[in-house]
Amino acid sequence: MANMRLTKNEMPEQDPVLRAGNFDEVALGYTPEMAIDEAKRCLNCKNPACRTGCPVAVRIPEFIAKVAEGEFEAAYDIITSTNSLPAVCGRVCPQEKQCESKCVRGLKGESVGIGRLERFVADWHMAEQAKLEKVEVEVPASNGHRIAVVGSGPAGLTCAGDLRKMGYDVTIFEALHKSGGVLVYGIPQFRLPKEIVAKEIDNLKAMGVKIVNNAIIGKSETVDELFEDGFEAVFIGSGAGLPQFLHIPGENLLGVYTANELLTRVNLMKAYRDDYDTPIKHFHRVAVVGAGNVAMDAARVAKRLGAEHVYICYRRGRDELPARLEEVATSCPPVSKRSSMPRPRASSSTCSITRPASSRARTASSPALSCCARSWASPTRRAAALPSPCRAASGSWTWTPSSSPSAPAPTP
Amino acid sequence: MYKVVTKRFLNDAKTICLFEIEAPLAARHAQAGQFVIFRLDEQGERVPVSVADWDREKGTVSVMVQAAGRTTKMLHTVEQGDYISDFVGPLGRATEMEGLKKVCVVGGGVGCAIAYPIAKEMHKRGIEVTFIGGFRSADIVILKDELKEASDKLIMCTDDGTYGEKGFTTVFLKQEIEANIAEGKPQFDRVIAIGPDIMMKFLADVTRPYGISTIISLDPIMVDGTGMCGGCRVIVGGETKFACVDGPDFDAHQVDFDSLLKRAAFYKDEQDRAAQHICKMTGGKRNG
Numbered sequence: 001m002a003n004m005r006l007t008k009n010e011m012p013e014q015d016p017v018l019r020a021g022n023f024d025e026v027a028l029g030y031t032p033e034m035a036i037d038e039a040k041r042c043l044n045c046k047n048p049a050c051r052t053g054c055p056v057a058v059r060i061p062e063f064i065a066k067v068a069e070g071e072f073e074a075a076y077d078i079i080t081s082t083n084s085l086p087a088v089c090g091r092v093c094p095q096e097k098q099c100e101s102k103c104v105r106g107l108k109g110e111s112v113g114i115g116r117l118e119r120f121v122a123d124w125h126m127a128e129q130a131k132l133e134k135v136e137v138e139v140p141a142s143n144g145h146r147i148a149v150v151g152s153g154p155a156g157l158t159c160a161g162d163l164r165k166m167g168y169d170v171t172i173f174e175a176l177h178k179s180g181g182v183l184v185y186g187i188p189q190f191r192l193p194k195e196i197v198a199k200e201i202d203n204l205k206a207m208g209v210k211i212v213n214n215a216i217i218g219k220s221e222t223v224d225e226l227f228e229d230g231f232e233a234v235f236i237g238s239g240a241g242l243p244q245f246l247h248i249p250g251e252n253l254l255g256v257y258t259a260n261e262l263l264t265r266v267n268l269m270k271a272y273r274d275d276y277d278t279p280i281k282h283f284h285r286v287a288v289v290g291a292g293n294v295a296m297d298a299a300r301v302a303k304r305l306g307a308e309h310v311y312i313c314y315r316r317g318r319d320e321l322p323a324r325l326e327e328v329a330t331s332c333p334p335v336s337k338r339s340s341m342p343r344p345r346a347s348s349s350t351c352s353i354t355r356p357a358s359s360r361a362r363t364a365s366s367p368a369l370s371c372c373a374r375s376w377a378s379p380t381r382r383a384a385a386l387p388s389p390c391r392a393a394s395g396s397w398t399w400t401p402s403s404s405p406s407a408p409a410p411t412p
Numbered sequence: 413m414y415k416v417v418t419k420r421f422l423n424d425a426k427t428i429c430l431f432e433i434e435a436p437l438a439a440r441h442a443q444a445g446q447f448v449i450f451r452l453d454e455q456g457e458r459v460p461v462s463v464a465d466w467d468r469e470k471g472t473v474s475v476m477v478q479a480a481g482r483t484t485k486m487l488h489t490v491e492q493g494d495y496i497s498d499f500v501g502p503l504g505r506a507t508e509m510e511g512l513k514k515v516c517v518v519g520g521g522v523g524c525a526i527a528y529p530i531a532k533e534m535h536k537r538g539i540e541v542t543f544i545g546g547f548r549s550a551d552i553v554i555l556k557d558e559l560k561e562a563s564d565k566l567i568m569c570t571d572d573g574t575y576g577e578k579g580f581t582t583v584f585l586k587q588e589i590e591a592n593i594a595e596g597k598p599q600f601d602r603v604i605a606i607g608p609d610i611m612m613k614f615l616a617d618v619t620r621p622y623g624i625s626t627i628i629s630l631d632p633i634m635v636d637g638t639g640m641c642g643g644c645r646v647i648v649g650g651e652t653k654f655a656c657v658d659g660p661d662f663d664a665h666q667v668d669f670d671s672l673l674k675r676a677a678f679y680k681d682e683q684d685r686a687a688q689h690i691c692k693m694t695g696g697k698r699n700g
Contacts, residue, residue: 175638177451177458177498185636212437214500216638220437243642245652252652252671254678258642264635269457277483278457278635279682 003040006109011116013330020303023189023272026330027091032070035120039067041105042112049102050114056083056158060099060114067117076125079118084161084204085154087126087196090119092187094324126199137206143167148231150217153181155237157201160209169208171231173215178268181239185268186260188297190304191327194267246289255283259290259298266301285309287369291321296331313369413495414450417472422554428478428522429488430464436471438463438501444529445507445629445661448473449637451498452486459483460634460656462526463502473501476525476554482686503637504660507604507627509533514540516588516600517563518581518615520607521547526629527606528555532562540564542600544584546607550575581607582614589622600624605664609673616664626664630655632675647671 012028013019019026030038042064050060059078066075079086095115103111129135145168149156152174160170178184180197205211217223217236226234243258245251262280265271269278286302288295291314299310312331314321321328418432438448447462465474479485490496507530515534519527524545535541543563547553549572560566567584568576577584585603592599603626605615612628619626632644632655639657646655647668653659 175500176636177500185640214498215437216500216503219441219502220500221440239640242639245642252645252647252675254674261635261641261643264641269635270455276455276457277686279679279686281678 002043003037005041008041008110008113008116009034009038011113019190023304025193026190029123030116030120032072032120032124035067035072035117036070038113039064039117042068043104045104049104050099050112053099053102055098058083058099058118063121064112064114064117067121072121072124073128075121079121084158084165085200086118087122087200088154088183088192090115090117090122091192091196092183096325126196135206137203139206139208140165140167142169142208145169145233146171146231148173148217148226148234149237150223150234151175151181151237151239152179152201152211153237153239154183156181156235157204159235159237161204161207164204164207164209171210171212173217173221174211174213175216176268177213179211179213181237182241185264186241186294186297188263188267188301190300191297241294255281259288259294262298262301263294266305272301272305280305282306285311287311287313289313289369291316291323293323293327296323296327300331413497414499416490416492416494416496417470418474419490419492422476422525423552425551426488427552428476428525428554430474430476431487431490432465432467432472432474433496433499434471435473435499435501438473438499439466439468439471442466442473442502443506444533445526446502446504447631447637447660448475448499448501449503449634450475450487450496450500452483452490453497456486456497457483458498458635458637460503460631460637462629462631462660464525464529473499476522478522481683482689485687500637504656505658507533507629507661509537509539512539512601514542514598514600516542516544516585516603518544518585518603518605518607519546520581520605520611521552522554523605523607523611523629524555524559527604528558528562530604530606531559535562535564542588543567544569544581544588545576546570546581546584546611547575548572580614581605581611582618585615586618589619589624602627603664604628604661609669609676612664613669613673616667616669620665627661628664628667629660630662630667630672631660632672633679646675 009030011030014024014026014028042061044061044065048061051057054060059082063075063078066072066078076086083089093115099114100106100111103114105111143166147163147168147170149160149170149172152172156172157180160172163170172179174181176185179201180194183192183197184194201211215221217226223234241260243260250256265278265280270276271278271280282305283302284307286299286307286309288299288302288310291312295312299312302310415434416431417434418430420430422428422430435448442463444463447460449458449460451458461475461477463473464476466472477484477487479488487496512534517527517531517534527543531541531543541563542565543559544567545559547570549570553568553570553575556568559568567588569579569581569584570576571580572578589600591597599622603615603619603624605612605626606629616626616628630646632646634644634656635641637656639654642654644655645652646659646662647653648662649666653662
């Protein structure tokens with residue numbers, strides 16, 4: 001008989017007060033008992049809808065059944081037959097939009113915690129491997145065909161892992177000195193420990209995937225030259241995350257970071273640690289524009305760098321913000337104040353980033369942010385509708401390092 | 413790991429040092445005007461530095477680095493035969509030379525190290541090169557012989573007159589431009605200026621009234637160097653550009669020097685503090 005509890009087993013977390021001051025992982029992971037208990041909530045549907053929600057079609061009910069039996073290694077084998085990066089995916093996949101959104105248990109109550117179970121299985125496997133003196137890895141026989149993969153981010157790693165399993169001789173070319181792409185430069189340590197990423201990459205290397213770091217395809221070597229060098233196919237997974245600017249006045253003032261720069265300094269270059277050389281500014285009041293997962297990461301990083309106040313400015317309402325619910329939940333209570341609606345606006349001179357003239361400004365490099373409250377053009381379809389500015393006189397606020405914002409209530 | 417094949421100080425004061433690094437991938441396509449990024453070790457920062465020379469056969473790239481901050485001071489303690497952790501390139505766009513007939517290349521201090529391969533390449537292509545090299549004083553002058561070979565006319569100057577002419581590069585650039593006019597010679601198609609930001613700002617002011625196309629090479633603070641982080645943004649003609657992928661060469665008459673100078677000083681406090689914390693017991697070597 002399945003466990004008919006309506007809610008997922010809660011994820012144990014680091015204490016909010018403690019974690020705001022460190023970069024250690026927030027979510028601590030299930031114990032074996034919690035995992036088995038959660039796994040028993042799965043109904044093992046005949047037509048598993050969850051699988052259709054998974055981009056790599058992990059055999060979800062099968063692995064969960066093994067977890068329920070306590071056969072964790074068998075569960076690991078089932079997951080990795082279609083997914084090369086379970087420890088990463090279990091942590092940072094948006095499961096609530098993918099597999100878990102399709103789960104039948106989600107119709108009444110919460111879906112099965114598929115992501116949490118995947119993470120548990122991957123972590124359990126890694127812990128078991130660490131106990132062994134020598135790890136035996138099955139190296140697929142080479143079929144003699146060479147493939148180049150450009151970029152060692154999640155796409156490149158997944159592609160390389162799958163092709164290697166099929167027998168191809170795979171070489172990954174990575175521009176940065178560390179492999180992992182956004183997993184190492186973008187996603188913070190407290191959400192995805194870099195040691196976990198390194199272990200997943202080591203698994204691929206053990207399978208025979210070669211990685212060349214400090215190789216910028218297109219600069220160091222062209223795609224044509226890769227073909228000349230004997231590669232028969234090239235997969236380009238160069239990433240999508242280039243910085244977008246708002247095109248508002250003042251965005252090049254000192255103290256205005258792109259999320260990519262802030263996160264790269266902190267995550268890849270470890271600027272938060274005293275023993276690393278890369279510098280980072282430790283500001284007291286930080287405004288983050290946007291409310292996606294990257295914005296949440298930036299806000300949480302800012303808090304951990306010592307910011308007393310972190311504000312997230314978003315143009316829509318709280319219910320529409322695009323970050324994962326889990327991210328919002330873990331960012332919000334301990335980390336940041338949030339003001340929905342006010343948003344920097346490009347077309348108005350009242351909405352801009354400026355250098356405050358006030359002598360009370362903390363440092364010369366502290367900009368101020370002016371925002372403008374917004375109203376909804378179409379209240380019935382809020383998520384789809386673009387908010388339009390309400391009258392600036394009644395709805396704008398200015399945020400400076402020396403004054404607290406008082407965000408007006410959104411105009412209905 | 414990347415091997416230091418050659419290490420050689422370029423001046424008496426030992427402020428600027430040449431490092432020839434074994435880096436076949438970077439050597440394969442390196443061109444004048446491009447740069448590389450190096451990292452000393454696991455704790456090190458990523459530091460961009462222009463390529464000074466390369467040898468495609470040997471698979472080496474040479475850089476000339478002035479000891480200024482913590483990382484560059486520590487690099488100066490790396491010996492021939494030692495290894496550094498990372499060396500990646502070439503990055504940025506190569507200096508444009510197409511269609512040029514007569515140019516003036518101006519280098520200020522360590523900027524001469526970057527200007528040198530550009531002058532050399534242009535000279536090789538048959539472009540008439542006038543090179544103006546400016547230094548503070550005689551003890552820090554570099555590349556005396558190399559610059560002579562890479563140019564048709566060489567003017568070396570120092571602020572205090574201890575080597576070559578006495579005066580700033582701006583004075584001699586103006587003098588050359590005026591001489592071209594007075595003597596009825598063809599004017600420079602282009603001036604290429606590389607040196608301290610403030611020198612480039614004043615050189616741009618010199619050429620502006622004459623309408624001479626002027627290119628400067630910028631080295632703002634960078635992290636990845638591939639256009640991903642947006643840290644190296646410069647304002648050119650009112651638009652935000654990334655020095656790492658759109659540059660490092662930009663039109664000097666369009667660059668917003670005020671924001672450039674401010675951004676360059678953003679981490680000054682942190683850098684000064686870090687530079688003071690170089691271990692005296694190990695002579696600058698980490699964990700030495």
